[in-house]
Amino acid sequence: MTIDEKLSHFYDITVEEAHEKAAAILDEHKAALEKMAEEHKTLSEENAQTQIKAETASARREINKALSAEQLTIKRDWTRKQNELKEKIFSEVKGLLESFTKTPEYENYLTAKIKEALDFAGNDEITIYLSPEDRSLAEKLQHTTGTAIQLAKDSFLGGIRATIPQKNILIDHSFAGNFEAAYKEFKFDGGPEHE
Template sequence: MTIDEKLSHFYDVTIADAQAKAAGILEEHRKALAQMTEKHKADSQENAQVQIKAETANARREINKALSAEQLTIKRDWTKKQNELKEKLFAEVKTQLENFRNTPDYPAYLENKIKEALDFAEQDKINIYLSPEDSALLPDLVERTKAFITVSAEGFLGGIKATIPHKNILIDHSFAGNFQAIYKEFKFDGGPKHE
């Protein structure tokens, strides 16, 4: 083999070896890039999942916040409407009480309540009071019940009040007392008492 042939052969072998080494380096580099790409994809997906979870949690908080605010507004409006209806209802009840006081049944009602108070007191001294609005009924009630009845200094929408001083007892059959008690207890979920 001549020197030129040897050089040509050496050149070919060296080039082939360099190409093989370059191909190996390129393959390693491709594998490293593929691994880096996969790792980057996995990291990106993991970051995306974390971000989605964070955004979802944030969206839930915002929705809950808006829902709470809306529930509060609805409850406030509902309570306001209930109060309006309660006022309207009790204004109507008051009107009905006033209308009842102008019926023929009202004096009989008062007479019955006075007799109940007298029966309850038995032999004890009892003070019976009429509301000033009912002072016109006083003579007739005294005659029919034979009780000592006084017109109260303060009005109580009708009915009677009685005291038994010896036993420290107040009998309150006044419309105002009952009206106020029912007004305070009244709820729209079943009237005065919801069971």
């Protein structure tokens, strides 16, 4: 082989080796880039999932916060409405009590309550009190029941109160006492289970 042939052969082999090395380097680089791209894709998907979870949790918190605020508003409105209705109901009841005190049945009621108190006291001393509004009935009730009746200093809407000093007993058949007790204990029960 001549030198030119040897050089040509050497050149061909060297170029071929360089092409093979370049192809191997390119394949290696391509594989590394593909691996990096896959890792980046996986990381991006994980980040996206994490962000979705965080935003979902944040949205749930906001929804729960808004729901709690709305429930509180509804409860306040409900309580306010209940109080308004309670006041209206008890205003009507008070009006009915006042109307009742102007009927003949009221006088019979007072007579019955006075007799109950007298029976309860037996032979013990008893003091019967009427509300100041019932001043006009006092004399007739004294005659009907045969006992002294005093007018109380404070109004109690009607009914009677009686004291038995020897036994330290107060008998309270006043409308005010029952009215106040009913007012304090009054609750709105509703819904299917109470119908």
